[in-house]
Amino acid sequence: MNTRALPRNARVEPGQGEHEGARAKWSERSWWPWAKRGLTLGFFAVVVVLLWRYAEHVDWDDVWSSVVDTPRPALMTAIALAAASHLLYSCFDLLGRRYTGHNLRTRTVMMINFISYAFNLTIGSLVGGVGFRYRLYSQAGLGKGVITRIVSMSMLTNWLGYKLLAGLLFIFHPLALPPAWHMGNHGLQWAGFALVAISGAYIVACVRMGDHKWDVKGHEIYLPPWRMAVLQMGISCINWSLMAGIVYVLLQQKVAYTDVLTVLLVGAIAGVVAHVPAGLGVFEFVFVALLSHQVPESRLLAALLGYRAIYYILPTLIAAAMYVAFEFKAKRNASRSPGLEAAN
16 A cells, blocks of 8 residues: 555555445446436437428428439439449548548448438538437547547538539639629639638648647647548549539439539538528528529429438438447447446
């Protein structure tokens, strides 16, 4: 026993340390499992409520009609593009694995990424993109600091490609606004130059300060190598392009692809600003407002409903089944190794 750690007049009864240690362990074990169960139930409750709110705002008859009325070749192409986009986005967290150096398997990382992205599309980024990642990665054994860096890297990747792609479109192919608007495109072009400049500044910063580290509230942050930064922008640009390709195909090529891509990018940021889960209503309003002078409103809405069914609803159903399987597997592993769980 290290007597220097005790007060001079302290009196230690035989077995007192062991009893206090046992009491502390008992106290911790008595409340922590209940707290975990409460947090789990609360998380499920939030997810169910948000999904219910999303579902009650969807006109399911119109969704089904738009899907059924779509020509089969266009429908199959749209599904293939949606699958390619979700598969590509599921690789975003692999960049986070390279950035943080954790050793989770590729399949596990991609599955967590897919589940979080699918729920992010339907119920919002706070619960979907962030909440699901923290829960699933924690169950996989990663610490909060590592998860925070993974989430940050994924979000950064997504919006880096957005800025570059939107900037180039605004500069070189500004959208022809409806005649009734009586507005020019000079404002969009200036915004495009600013977005491209931000993207270029990020690459330059990665080249010059890629080895510099910052300590922010105990978390070590550093810029990725410039090659990873270029890869971030590349795969994000491809993903946004695939998403626009789905709408373009469902519109049966009635609108120029670049116009569809531009409006999709504008609709995405409008949905974020409006804080509406899945951009319900906002996304459709942007498309109708900017493209109804080229395509009848009924055709636009039918294509957008098909887009929601293929890119939002179907992946969410798949992700829900995968999430239940992930939770079941985690519970089974925890029951087989209770000593390990207690240690963590």
